[in-house]
Amino acid sequence: MLASTSRNSLKRVSKKATLWSSQSECSVVLPVSFFRCQSTQQQVATKSAPRSGSSAIRNKPWSFVPDQTFQGTARHSAIARYQFRSTGLANHKKTVDAIRMCREMKEEGVKPDIIIYNNLLACLAEDCQVLEAWATVEDMASMGIAPDRHTFHHLIHASRRLQSSAMWDIIEKMNAENIPPNEQTYQLMIQRFTAGENLEFALQCIYEMGTRGLVLELTIAQDVIRLAAELGFPRLALNLAENFEATSVRRLSPETWMRCLASSAEALYTEGVQRCWQKVVDLNITPDEGLCLDVLHTAGRHGLSDLATDVIRVLRNLGADWQEHHFAPLVEALCNAGKLKDAFGTLDLMRSSNIFPTVTTTQPIYDVLKQDINKVDSAWELLDKLRSEGKTIDRTAINAIIRAAISLSDLQRAVGAYKAFPDYKCVPDIDTFNSLLSGCIVASHRELGDRLLLELKELGIKPDATTYERIIILCLTQVTYEDAFFYLEEMKAQKFVPPRSVYDAIIRTCVAAGDSRYTLALDELKQCGYTVSNSLQKFIDSGGRESQSRS
Structure with missing residues (x-):
C-alpha cells in the first residue's frame, strides 16, 4: 500500500514539473517585474540548492532578494496632492491656510477643480464669510465649473447668521440648477430654524422631508424635540419623539426624553408625564430631585397615586433625604384618587420616618372631608380600620377632621373629635386648639374658648401668634371685650407682632x-x-x- 502511494505521489509531482516548464516557455509575454523575480529566485536557487542528478524536484522553499530600485506605484499628480491637502484643511477649518494653498496653486499653474473649491467653501462657511463664499462661486463659474449640491450646502451654512431670505435665495438657485434638496439640505435649514427658535418652519421642513421620502437625521430630530419642549409644547414634543422612534431604528438620547418629561411636568400634562416617566424608567435613567418634585406635583394634581409612589421610591434610590414637601403631593394624589385610607396611613409613615406632617400636608384630606358631613363621619371608620391593622394614627389626621367639622359649622362634632384624641393614643398640638378657637369665634362661644386655653396650658403647649389673634377676636365677639386688650398686651409681651x-x-x-x-x-x-x-x-x-x- 505504501509503495502504491509513493508511485501516485511521483506522478503528481512529475505533472507539476511539466506545468512549470511550460510556464517558463511562455515567459516572453510576462511583465518585467516577473522576470526580475524569476531571475532572482533562479539565482538564489542555484546558489542554495545545486541541481541533483538523480532528481529535478525542489525540496526547499523559494527565497527572494528585495529590489530597492523597483518603483511599485506612480507619483501623485499635482491636482491630487492639492485635493488631499485641501480636504485636510477643510476638516481642521483652517481658512487662512486654505487661501494660501490656493495662491500656491496659482503660482504653480495648477487649475482647481470642484473638490478644491468645495473644500475652500467649507472653510469660509465655518467663519460665516458670506461675501468670500459667493466670490468663490463666481470664480468657479469663470473657470467653467458648475456648482454641485455640496457647493450650495456650504453657501447655506455660511449665511446662517443672515436673514432667512438669503437662505431661500440659495434654495431657488439650487432649483434653477435642477439640484433637488436632500437630507443634508433640510438638515442645514432645520438647524437654522431651531437656532432661531422658529419651531413652525422647522416642522414644515420635517413635513416636506416626509413627502419626499427623506429620512430625518437623529441629531436634527432631537433638536426639534428639544425646542418644542423648551417652548412649552410638551404634547408636540412627545408626539415627535414617539413618531421618530416608531419610524427609525435609531433611538433618542436619554437627555431628550428627560426634556420631554420636564416639559410635561411643568405644564402638568398628565399623559405626557406618565408616558415619559415610563420611558425614563425603562431606560434606567434617574431624574434629579427637582424634576422628581415637578412630577410629584403633576401626580398630586391629577390623582396619580401609583406614579407618586414610584417617584418617592426613585428619590430614595437617588439618595435624597425624604422631606415633608416630598410626601405632600403623595397625600394629595391619594386623596384625589379616592384612597383616603392610604392618605391617613401616609401620615403615619411620615412620622415614623422622622418627618412631621403639617397643616399644609393634610390640606388635601381637609378638602375632601369638608365637602359633606357624612365624609367627616366616614373618616372615623377609616381611622378605626387603620388602628385595627396595627397602624398608628397621627394627630394631624384628627386635626383635619376637626377643621372639616368647623368649616361645616358643626362645633359639636369638632369638640367630639378633640375628645377622641386619647382613644387613638394621640396628643393634641397647637394646631388643634387654633382650629377649635376659630370654631368658637364663629359660634361666639367665649366659655368654650376659655376652657380650651386652660387645657392648652395644662398640656404645656405654648400659644403662638395665631392663638393670641383668635382669642382676641373671640373676646371682641362679646359685649364686654376688655379681655381683648389684656391678651393684646400679653401677645406683645411674648414678642409677637400683632397682625x-x-x-x-x-x-x-x-x-x-x-x-x-x-x-x-x-x-x-x-x-x-x-x-x-x-x-x-x-x-x-x-x-x-x-x-x-x-x-
Missing part, C-alpha cells in the same frame, strides 16, 4: 361701641407699619354706621 387683622377688629369694635380707645389702636397699627385701608377709614369716618367688610 393687621387684630388691630382692624379692635378699631371696628371700639368705633361701633363709641369707645375712644380706637385711637390708641389706630396709632399702634401705624407704628407697626400697617396702612389704614379705605374701608376701615370709611368705617371710622361714619362712626361705625357704615357696614363694611373687614379688610
Whole structure:
C-alpha cells in the first residue's frame, strides 16, 4: 500500500514539473517585474540548492532578494496632492491656510477643480464669510465649473447668521440648477430654524422631508424635540419623539426624553408625564430631585397615586433625604384618587420616618372631608380600620377632621373629635386648639374658648401668634371685650407682632361701641407699619354706621 502511494505521489509531482516548464516557455509575454523575480529566485536557487542528478524536484522553499530600485506605484499628480491637502484643511477649518494653498496653486499653474473649491467653501462657511463664499462661486463659474449640491450646502451654512431670505435665495438657485434638496439640505435649514427658535418652519421642513421620502437625521430630530419642549409644547414634543422612534431604528438620547418629561411636568400634562416617566424608567435613567418634585406635583394634581409612589421610591434610590414637601403631593394624589385610607396611613409613615406632617400636608384630606358631613363621619371608620391593622394614627389626621367639622359649622362634632384624641393614643398640638378657637369665634362661644386655653396650658403647649389673634377676636365677639386688650398686651409681651387683622377688629369694635380707645389702636397699627385701608377709614369716618367688610 505504501509503495502504491509513493508511485501516485511521483506522478503528481512529475505533472507539476511539466506545468512549470511550460510556464517558463511562455515567459516572453510576462511583465518585467516577473522576470526580475524569476531571475532572482533562479539565482538564489542555484546558489542554495545545486541541481541533483538523480532528481529535478525542489525540496526547499523559494527565497527572494528585495529590489530597492523597483518603483511599485506612480507619483501623485499635482491636482491630487492639492485635493488631499485641501480636504485636510477643510476638516481642521483652517481658512487662512486654505487661501494660501490656493495662491500656491496659482503660482504653480495648477487649475482647481470642484473638490478644491468645495473644500475652500467649507472653510469660509465655518467663519460665516458670506461675501468670500459667493466670490468663490463666481470664480468657479469663470473657470467653467458648475456648482454641485455640496457647493450650495456650504453657501447655506455660511449665511446662517443672515436673514432667512438669503437662505431661500440659495434654495431657488439650487432649483434653477435642477439640484433637488436632500437630507443634508433640510438638515442645514432645520438647524437654522431651531437656532432661531422658529419651531413652525422647522416642522414644515420635517413635513416636506416626509413627502419626499427623506429620512430625518437623529441629531436634527432631537433638536426639534428639544425646542418644542423648551417652548412649552410638551404634547408636540412627545408626539415627535414617539413618531421618530416608531419610524427609525435609531433611538433618542436619554437627555431628550428627560426634556420631554420636564416639559410635561411643568405644564402638568398628565399623559405626557406618565408616558415619559415610563420611558425614563425603562431606560434606567434617574431624574434629579427637582424634576422628581415637578412630577410629584403633576401626580398630586391629577390623582396619580401609583406614579407618586414610584417617584418617592426613585428619590430614595437617588439618595435624597425624604422631606415633608416630598410626601405632600403623595397625600394629595391619594386623596384625589379616592384612597383616603392610604392618605391617613401616609401620615403615619411620615412620622415614623422622622418627618412631621403639617397643616399644609393634610390640606388635601381637609378638602375632601369638608365637602359633606357624612365624609367627616366616614373618616372615623377609616381611622378605626387603620388602628385595627396595627397602624398608628397621627394627630394631624384628627386635626383635619376637626377643621372639616368647623368649616361645616358643626362645633359639636369638632369638640367630639378633640375628645377622641386619647382613644387613638394621640396628643393634641397647637394646631388643634387654633382650629377649635376659630370654631368658637364663629359660634361666639367665649366659655368654650376659655376652657380650651386652660387645657392648652395644662398640656404645656405654648400659644403662638395665631392663638393670641383668635382669642382676641373671640373676646371682641362679646359685649364686654376688655379681655381683648389684656391678651393684646400679653401677645406683645411674648414678642409677637400683632397682625393687621387684630388691630382692624379692635378699631371696628371700639368705633361701633363709641369707645375712644380706637385711637390708641389706630396709632399702634401705624407704628407697626400697617396702612389704614379705605374701608376701615370709611368705617371710622361714619362712626361705625357704615357696614363694611373687614379688610
